[in-house]
Amino acid sequence: MRIIxxxxxxVNVAYQHREISSQVQRDGVxxxxxxxxxxEGLVGWGEACSGADMESVxxxxxxxxxxVLGNDPWRAEEMKLDAWHRGLxxxxxxxxxxxxxxxxxxxxxxxxxxxxVPVHALLGGAVRESVDYxxxxxxxxxxELLAYAVFGLERGYRTFYLKVGLNDENDLARVFAVxxxxxDQCNLRLDANGAWSFAQARHLLALMEDAHLDxxxxxxxxxxxxxxxxxxxxxSTPVAANEGLWSEEQARERIEARVADVYCFSPYWVGxxxxxQRLGYSVYDHGGQVCKHTHGELGIAATAAQHVMLTLPAIVxxxxxxxxxxxxxxxxxxxxIMDGPTWGISTAPGLGVEIDTATFExxxxxxxxxxxxxxxxxxx
Numbered sequence: 557m558r559i560i561x562x563x564x565x566x567v568n569v570a571y572q573h574r575e576i577s578s579q580v581q582r583d584g585v586x587x588x589x590x591x592x593x594x595x596e597g598l599v600g601w602g603e604a605c606s607g608a609d610m611e612s613v614x615x616x617x618x619x620x621x622x623x624v625l626g627n628d629p630w631r632a633e634e635m636k637l638d639a640w641h642r643g644l645x646x647x648x649x650x651x652x653x654x655x656x657x658x659x660x661x662x663x664x665x666x667x668x669x670x671x672x673v674p675v676h677a678l679l680g681g682a683v684r685e686s687v688d689y690x691x692x693x694x695x696x697x698x699x700e701l702l703a704y705a706v707f708g709l710e711r712g713y714r715t716f717y718l719k720v721g722l723n724d725e726n727d728l729a730r731v732f733a734v735x736x737x738x739x740d741q742c743n744l745r746l747d748a749n750g751a752w753s754f755a756q757a758r759h760l761l762a763l764m765e766d767a768h769l770d771x772x773x774x775x776x777x778x779x780x781x782x783x784x785x786x787x788x789x790x791x792s793t794p795v796a797a798n799e800g801l802w803s804e805e806q807a808r809e810r811i812e813a814r815v816a817d818v819y820c821f822s823p824y825w826v827g828x829x830x831x832x833q834r835l836g837y838s839v840y841d842h843g844g845q846v847c848k849h850t851h852g853e854l855g856i857a858a859t860a861a862q863h864v865m866l867t868l869p870a871i872v873x874x875x876x877x878x879x880x881x882x883x884x885x886x887x888x889x890x891x892x893i894m895d896g897p898t899w900g901i902s903t904a905p906g907l908g909v910e911i912d913t914a915t916f917e918x919x920x921x922x923x924x925x926x927x928x929x930x931x932x933x934x935x936x
């Protein structure tokens with residue numbers, strides 16, 4: 557089996573409402589959809605995260621194709637080593653990982669289809685029957701936020717995720733209001749995106765103790781490496797590392813240093829599904845748990861990560877997803893997490909995704925017309 561053609565297409569899918577945090581104000585998902593075809597007529601799909609600039613990621617995918625075209629997808633790890641060494645992608649690792657992750661997904665899809673087994677079987681097989689996902693709360697208006705929390709409850713979600721870090725007083729009010737709305741039986745989780753100082757994090761987390769937080773994600777900045785670990789030893793709330801897990805090396809260093817209780821990352825950051833799985837097992841070995849991260853993603857990447865999560869021995873309840881908050885998708889089949897928190901085991905070969913041609917073309921046209929969904933809003 558040889559790869560004979562490749563396409564990389566940027567697409568836009570809007571959110572139902574703006575995502576607002578201390579770091580981003582974003583109105584939808586921009587992603588790069590990768591299509592690989594083999595000499596036997598198989599088609600594999602992958603998805604590249606946009607990062608700061610979609611055009612640079614798409615250009616990177618295309619620049620990597622000399623290491624892919626004509627090769628056997630069963631040799632994906634060898635291709636990556638070659639691209640990183642001879643292609644010099646080791647010097648642009650973050651962008652390279654965002655790009656290569658899409659090619660890796662598509663090659664895993666091809667291998668699974670060729671073998672007639674789902675991707676999780678290629679990774680050693682599922683160790684659980686399902687994975688649980690969260691409900692994402694975002695917005696400025698408190699009443700709308702609480703109504704959206706109730707909507708998530710009605711759909712069966714039991715882990716709620718709230719962005720903080722813009723205003724201390726508002727953060728405290730929102731945290732306790734959401735806790736009251738969802739009750740004591742649900743998990744409430746915060747993400748500060750590194751916006752708090754060390755002292756600020758200690759102070760605010762002490763004030764929030766009665767809210768019984770599940771964990772707080774990246775309360776302080778990611779550098780120096782041990783800053784989060786120092787905070788972890790001083791507060792009662794569990795902490796999650798997110799920023800700073802931006803390569804296999806960085807993730808491994810933080811996992812081995814045990815700076816957090818939870819490690820929230822994705823195949824994008826470490827460049828491949830196998831890399832994500834390897835590090836997931838390292839998290840388990842060091843007594844932590846994995847929370848699957850998303851920058852905002854379409855059904856291709858969400859499905860690929862789901863296959864890995866099924867194989868990991870230590871994961872959280874309430875992994876990250878944006879599928880339920882988008883106006884649509886480019887995949888034909890509606891993902892289970894669009895309607896509830898539970899996603900079970902797929903038995904379809906490969907990733908098990910099919911692309912809806914009409915919605916894909918519409919999403920590609922939206923990107924050409926409007927450009928990338930930027931992570932920021934400029935003052936007018």
